[in-house]
Amino acid sequence: xxxxxxxxxxxxxxxxxxxxxxxxxxxxxxxxxxxxxxxxxxxxxxxxxxxxxxxxxxxxxxxxxxxxxxxxxxxxxxxxxxxxxxxxxxxxxxxxxxxxxxxxxxxxxxxxxxxxxxxxxxxxxxxxxxxxxxxxxxxxxxxxxxxxxxxxxxxxxxxxxxxxxxxxxxxxxxxxxxxxxxxxxxxxxxxxxxxxxxxxxxxxxxxxxxxxxxxxxxxxxxxxxxxxxxxxxxxxxxxxxxxxxxxxxxxxxxxxxxxxxxxxxxxxxxxxxxxxxxxxxxxxxxxxxxxxxxxxxxxxxxxxxxxxxxxxxxxxxxxxxxxxxxxxxxxxxxxxxxxxxxxxxxxxxxxxxxxxxxxxxxxxxxxxxxxxxxxxxxxxxxxxxxxxxxxxxxxxxxxxxxxxxxxxxxxxxxxxxxxxxxxxxxxxxxxxxxxxxxxxxxxxxxxxxxxxxxxxxxxxxxxxxxxxxxxxxxxxxxxxxxxxxxxxxxxxxxxxxxxxxxxxxxxxxxxxxxxxxxxxxxxxxxxxxxxxxxxxxxxxxxxxxxxxxxxxxxxxxxxxxxxxxxxxxxxxxxxxxxxxxxxxxxxxxxxxxxxxxxxxxxxxxxxxxxxxxxxxxxxxxxxxxxxxxxxxxxxxxxxxxx
RNA sequence: GCUCUCAUAGCUCAGGCGGUAGAGCACUCCCUUGGUAAGGGAGAGGUCCCCGGUUCAAUUCCGGGUGUGAGCACCA
Numbered sequence: 001x002x003x004x005x006x007x008x009x010x011x012x013x014x015x016x017x018x019x020x021x022x023x024x025x026x027x028x029x030x031x032x033x034x035x036x037x038x039x040x041x042x043x044x045x046x047x048x049x050x051x052x053x054x055x056x057x058x059x060x061x062x063x064x065x066x067x068x069x070x071x072x073x074x075x076x077x078x079x080x081x082x083x084x085x086x087x088x089x090x091x092x093x094x095x096x097x098x099x100x101x102x103x104x105x106x107x108x109x110x111x112x113x114x115x116x117x118x119x120x121x122x123x124x125x126x127x128x129x130x131x132x133x134x135x136x137x138x139x140x141x142x143x144x145x146x147x148x149x150x151x152x153x154x155x156x157x158x159x160x161x162x163x164x165x166x167x168x169x170x171x172x173x174x175x176x177x178x179x180x181x182x183x184x185x186x187x188x189x190x191x192x193x194x195x196x197x198x199x200x201x202x203x204x205x206x207x208x209x210x211x212x213x214x215x216x217x218x219x220x221x222x223x224x225x226x227x228x229x230x231x232x233x234x235x236x237x238x239x240x241x242x243x244x245x246x247x248x249x250x251x252x253x254x255x256x257x258x259x260x261x262x263x264x265x266x267x268x269x270x271x272x273x274x275x276x277x278x279x280x281x282x283x284x285x286x287x288x289x290x291x292x293x294x295x296x297x298x299x300x301x302x303x304x305x306x307x308x309x310x311x312x313x314x315x316x317x318x319x320x321x322x323x324x325x326x327x328x329x330x331x332x333x334x335x336x337x338x339x340x341x342x343x344x345x346x347x348x349x350x351x352x353x354x355x356x357x358x359x360x361x362x363x364x365x366x367x368x369x370x371x372x373x374x375x376x377x378x379x380x381x382x383x384x385x386x387x388x389x390x391x392x393x394x395x396x397x398x399x400x401x402x403x404x405x406x407x408x409x410x411x412x413x414x415x416x417x418x419x420x421x422x423x424x425x426x427x428x429x430x431x432x433x434x435x436x437x438x439x440x441x442x443x444x445x446x447x448x449x450x451x452x453x454x455x456x457x458x459x460x461x462x463x464x465x466x467x468x469x470x471x472x473x474x475x476x477x478x479x480x481x482x483x484x485x486x487x488x489x490x491x492x493x494x495x496x497x498x499x500x501x502x503x504x505x506x507x508x509x510x511x512x513x514x515x516x517x518x519x520x521x522x523x524x525x526x527x528x529x530x531x532x533x534x535x536x537x538x539x540x541x542x543x544x545x546x547x548x549x550x551x552x553x554x555x556x557x558x559x560x561x562x563x564x565x566x567x568x569x570x571x572x573x574x575x576x577x578x579x580x581x582x583x584x585x586x587x588x589x590x591x592x593x594x595x596x597x598x599x600x601x602x603x604x605x606x607x608x609x610x611x612x613x614x615x616x617x618x619x620x621x622x623x624x625x626x627x628x629x630x631x632x633x634x635x636x637x638x639x640x641x642x
Numbered sequence: 643g644c645u646c647u648c649a650u651a652g653c654u655c656a657g658g659c660g661g662u663a664g665a666g667c668a669c670u671c672c673c674u675u676g677g678u679a680a681g682g683g684a685g686a687g688g689u690c691c692c693c694g695g696u697u698c699a700a701u702u703c704c705g706g707g708u709g710u711g712a713g714c715a716c717c718a
Contacts, residue, residue, distance in 0.1 A: 103713095111646055201713030202645025209715045213645050216713070244711095248653075257691075257709045312718060331718060365643050365716055366709090374717080459718055483718090510718090547675040574675075582679035596677055608678060 003054045017052035020045060021187065024059050034061040036191055037070045037184045044070070046136055046184040062223025069097050074134065074186040075124075075195050075221035076102040081177035082123035083217070086116075092179060093155040093205065093214055100231060101195075101220030105203055107155055108215050112200045117217065121197045131190030132175040136183060138168045144180065155205070156180055194228035195221035238473055243525040244371040250530050250587060252538075253372070261369040261376035262361075263518060271538035271567060272524070273517055277357060279409070279535075280381045280514065287402055289355040289383055294335035296359055300325040306334040306488055307427065311460060315363045332358040333485070333510055336384040337492045340506075345496040350506060351387035351395055357517075358382060372522035379517045385509040386494070392436070395509055396443035396465070396482055403467055403480050403513050404447075410524065411533070411635030412469040416476055417449060420457035420464050427461055427487045436484040436507075437463045461487045467513075471527040479515040479523070531588040531610060534630040541627065542589050543570045543605065544580045546596035553600045557593070557620055564624055585610065591627065 002014045004023060012026065020038030024031045024047065038045050039058040044066060051057060060067040076095035083090050083106055095104030106112075112120075139147070141160060148156040159180065160169065172181045174189055186192065196219060203216035222228040239245075247253050252269030255262070265273060281291065297319060303309040308330065309316070317328040329335065336354045345352070361377045368374050385395050407415055419440055422433045440463055444451045451465075458464055467480035485508040495503045514520040524536065534540050541561065543554045554570050561568040571580050577594060584592055593605035598617070605623055607615040618626070 113646095199712060200646075203714045204644075207715070209644060213714080215645085218713080255710090260709065308718065315716090315718085333718090362717085367643065367645095367714080368716060370711095461718080544678090546677055549675080576674095576676050576681065577678055578676090579680055580678090585679055592678080594678065598677085606678080612679085614678075 002051065004051065005054075005056045007056075007058045017050050019047065020049050020051065020057065020059065021047040023051070023057055027059075031059055031061075035059045036061055036067045036186045039066070044184050046134075047187045048136060049184075068221075068223050070184055070186060071192060071223060072097045072102040072221045073181075073183075074189075075192050075219060076104045077134075077172065077174065077177070077179055077181070077185065078124050078127055078189055078192055078195075079120060079197070079217060079219060080104050080106075080179060081127055081174060082120045084177060085123055085127075086119055090215075091153050091155055094159070095179075098218075101198070101218065103203075103216050103218045105205070105214040105216045107205075107212065111202075112215050112217060114200075117197045117200060120217070121195075124195065124197075127175070127189050128192055129190075130175065131188050133188050134172055134174045134185045136185070137171045137173065139171055140168055141166060144169050144171070147178075148180075192221065194223070194225045195219055196228065196232070234473070238475075238526075241473070241526045241529045242371075243373075243522040246525050246530040247372070250538075252525070255371075259377075260366070261364060261374075263372060263375060263377070268538035269521070272521060272532060272536050275536045276514070276517060276521065276524075277381075280357075280406075283402070283406060284355045284381075284383065287353075287398070288351075289353040291355045291357075292336070292339055293356060294329075294332060294339065294358060296329055296361075297326045298329055298335065300327050302334050302338075302492075303327050305491055306337075307461070307491055308334070311425075312362075317361050317363055328361045329358065330360055330362045332356050332360065332380070332382045333384055333488060333508065334492060337489060337494050337508070340386050340489075340494050341492070345386075345506075347388060347496055347498050347504075350496060351385050351391050353383060353385045355381070355383040372518045372525075375516070375518050378519070380512045381514045381517070383511050385511065386489070386496075386506040387509065388498075388504070389435070389507060392439045392484065392507060392509070393443050393446075396440060397446050399482050399509070399511055400443065400447050400465075406513050407469055407480075408636055409634040411527065411637060412471070413637065414470040415449070416468040416470065417444060417447070417451035418454050418466045418468070419444060419451060420454045420459075420466060422463060423456050423458050423460060425460055426458070432486050433463065436486060440465055440482075440484060459483055459485075461485045464510075469523075471523060473526070477523045479520060480513045481511065481515070483510040485510055532590075533635045534590045534627060535632075535634055537588075537590050538567060539569050539587075539589050540567045540631075541569075541591040541593050541623075542584045543568065543593045543595060544577060544584070545570075545572050546577055546594070548572075548574070549597065550595045550600050554595050557595070557605065560620060561624065566624075566627060581608070585612075590630070591623075593623070 002016065002018065004012045004014065021032065021035060024035040035047050037060040038047055038049060039060060040049060040051055041055050060070065062068060062071060080092045080095055087108060089109065091107040093105040093107060095102060144160055145157055169180060170183060171178055172183060172185050197217060198220055199218045201216050202213040205211040205214055220231055222231060247269065250268060251266050253263045253265045300309065300318060312330065316330050319326045319328065339354060340352065357379050359377065359379050364374060364376050387395050404415060421437050444465065462484035464481055464483035466478055468476045468478040470476055489508045490505045494506055496506055498504045543558055545551055545554050551572050554572060558568050558570050581592060588610060590610050592608040594608060595605055599605055602617065604617040604619055606617045607623060609615060
């Protein structure tokens with residue numbers, strides 16, 4: 001007798017062994033049809049898996065996250081089969097699941113065109129209709145290598161050769177297609193109902209740029225057609241929110257060939273930029289930071305001393321003048337140490353928190369640039385905290401608190417924290433790394449929030465915490481960081497007089513909350529779809545006249561609102577009110593103030609909110625109060641305002 | 643940097659298998675002074691990304707560059 005425990009705790013008994021599919025069958029025909037895979041004692045298996053001891057079994061369907069992943073993985077196989085039917089010379093390599101779908105890399109003599117993609121998709125549909133059974137089998141290494149050699153699948157042979165040990169390998173076969181795979185897979189191709197191929201691009205074999213370029217075909221697959229449709233709608237929504245598109249439409253910034261990767265900020269974009277910067281200045285001032293400013297062009301020898309030249313020479317812009325080599329600064333820290341080094345510092349001066357909105361340039365690889373998100377010229381909300389070893393933990397903790405509060409003000413409630421530890425190429429003794437990694441761990445634990453460990457991803461001079469936020473599309477955006485640096489201060493000769501009169505080297509914490517303003521603005525634009533909250537909106541209100549008669553009143557109203565510090569413009573063009581409302585609504589202005597004879601007589605403005613809501617007529621003072629309140633609450637949502 | 647794609651009016655985009663191009667919106671002027679998402683008319687606007695080659699002739703074909711986009715690689 002075999003006892004199976006289902007997830008709801010109920011138990012079932014079977015004679016001898018039984019497959020997962022068999023268990024599903026015994027529960028009901030609906031489940032038997034829906035079962036894509038099973039989970040036996042925690043391990044994901046095929047429905048053909050035979051259970052021969054007492055076990056906990058769960059049936060996986062398209063409604064489980066795991067089920068969708070199995071579906072996507074099987075869809076990758078489905079695509080590979082379709083490709084080999086259409087292009088017999090194409091060699092298969094690897095085809096994993098991604099966040100929203102899957103891809104498969106092919107080695108092929110030419111590239112796939114969009115028409116090819118359509119043909120592949122069609123062939124996939126045909127294979128789904130054939131409803132081929134997906135069979136698992138096991139083979140030993142040498143047989144497997146012989147088989148793939150015979151098939152001319154060189155990459156598969158390489159993959160098998162790279163798998164250590166002598167263990168048997170599992171294979172999945174559907175019709176004329178067989179692939180090396182850990183599985184599990186759906187029981188038959190007919191289970192895959194909702195998929196779409198999305199794009200094709202080159203990708204390196206094994207992700208190494210020294211290797212061959214393969215053809216990577218991306219696709220997405222879902223448990224149901226409805227889910228697929230939702231996903232495609234999400235893609236469309238993301239496209240609408242693209243900050244490059246909105247930047248043009250809302251006249252915020254532009255790029256041009258003469259300055260690749262370096263934005264030209266227009267008045268409206270710069271107004272947002274300034275609003276963000278002024279906010280950060282206030283916040284940092286209130287939290288013990290001293291703002292400074294340092295040169296953009298610094299003699300190359302400083303970068304040699306700091307250690308940056310040896311590691312990042314290719315990514316630095318340099319200038320020769322007067323027989324001297326200068327680098328355009330790629331970061332502010334060496335300059336901040338120069339400020340620290342002026343005058344003798346005592347332990348009483350620590351922690352010293354220096355902040356700078358310094359313009360930096362980095363020669364980013366051409367292919368990596370992406371609108372405002374990855375640029376060659378940028379400004380960070382950069383800061384360096386010089387402190388003693390004992391102060392590290394509280395400084396990091398204070399920083400984390402500040403970061404959470406800033407993110408909330410911008411409307412981001414969810415923060416993802418990751419600790420990156422020592423990389424292979426690094427400076428500094430292992431004991432220093434031990435201590436500093438521990439200090440960051442302690443600070444992270446003190447936040448009470450969940451965090452992840454990312455081994456080997458730290459900077460060459462120290463470990464770091466990376467802070468990402470989730471935007472309204474659920475995308476994760478890395479912004480803030482705090483990095484421990486126990487080397488650069490020493491290299492650049494920083495020291496302070498300790499309590500006992502000895503000279504000690506301060507620790508430096510590199511930190512930024514927003515990251516670069518450019519990137520952060522890109523994130524904000526997409527998060528708000530260009531409809532900036534009042535405190536950030538480049539134009540907070542536009543005053544619209546009905547006829548020429550109200551022109552003077554409108555100008556006076558604008559003047560008095562500007563005097564109160566609001567960003568207000570007028571639209572006195574000889575156009576109908578409906579036309580003006582439409583235009584400024586499309587420009588996503590938070591408040592439209594309509595002025596006709598009635599408003600002039602009563603000293604009012606008729607207020608219309610961006611969403612179309614009519615707040616009716618109110619006095620200028622009342623509108624000032626309304627706008628002030630709106631501005632004062634930043635972007636905090638109900639639950640995040642304290 | 644690598645693979646592929648693309649580059650035409652201020653914007654969004656058509657077009658031409660070689661004979662210097664078109665729409666909508668925006669812009670300018672005129673009419674209209676109209677109360678909450680497009681009033682009407684007229685006009686102006688282009689080195690078809692840059693440099694070479696082929697050709698009687700290149701915006702179109704070919705080569706090279708630059709930039710954009712999707713990925714990959716990179717990201718102090």
